[in-house]
Amino acid sequence: MGNSEGVDLVRRAEQRGVRLGASRAHVIRVIGEMRRPFNASELLEAVERETPGVGRATVFRTLQLLCDIGLLEQVRLDDGQPVYIADHSDAHHHHLICIGCDTIVEIADCQVGRLAQVIAKDQGFQLTGHTFDIYGLCSECRKG
Numbered sequence: 593m594g595n596s597e598g599v600d601l602v603r604r605a606e607q608r609g610v611r612l613g614a615s616r617a618h619v620i621r622v623i624g625e626m627r628r629p630f631n632a633s634e635l636l637e638a639v640e641r642e643t644p645g646v647g648r649a650t651v652f653r654t655l656q657l658l659c660d661i662g663l664l665e666q667v668r669l670d671d672g673q674p675v676y677i678a679d680h681s682d683a684h685h686h687h688l689i690c691i692g693c694d695t696i697v698e699i700a701d702c703q704v705g706r707l708a709q710v711i712a713k714d715q716g717f718q719l720t721g722h723t724f725d726i727y728g729l730c731s732e733c734r735k736g
């Protein structure tokens with residue numbers, strides 16, 4: 593297993609102005625090597641395995657930091673559990689989430705913005721944003 597993706601994520605964090613101490617850089621490299629959506633405890637385990645001695649607080653702070661600068665996105669599975677993905681766009685988008693294998697597909701085309709506007713206006717709300725994710729079984733999982 594190479595670590596080029598991990599190195600790449602470290603570089604992208606630096607490009608976005610993140611100052612990297614050694615342990616933060618380690619955590620970001622491990623995050624870059626995580627496959628599929630991962631949750632915080634899976635990341636903690638991987639960090640512990642590869643660079644023992646990095647504190648949990650550093651791991652959580654780094655996770656939050658990468659979300660803040662748009663290199664990671666937090667998505668909730670259908671049980672409400674937050675997971676993190678690294679390869680989605682910074683721009684507004686929605687998700688198709690497989691409840692079988694946790695595959696998360698990015699849907700760039702937002703078709704619910706106008707509906708959200710109408711509903712908010714109806715209730716006297718000034719719209720500031722919306723979320724819309726779809727849960728189901730992907731075609732691979734449906735074969736099973």
Ligand SMILES: [Zn+2]
Pocket residue numbers: 665680681685686687698
């Ligand atoms: Zn996304």
Ligand SMILES: [Zn+2]
Pocket residue numbers: 690691692693694695729730731732733
């Ligand atoms: Zn699936």
Ligand SMILES: [Zn+2]
Pocket residue numbers: 684685686702703704705722724
């Ligand atoms: Zn939308």
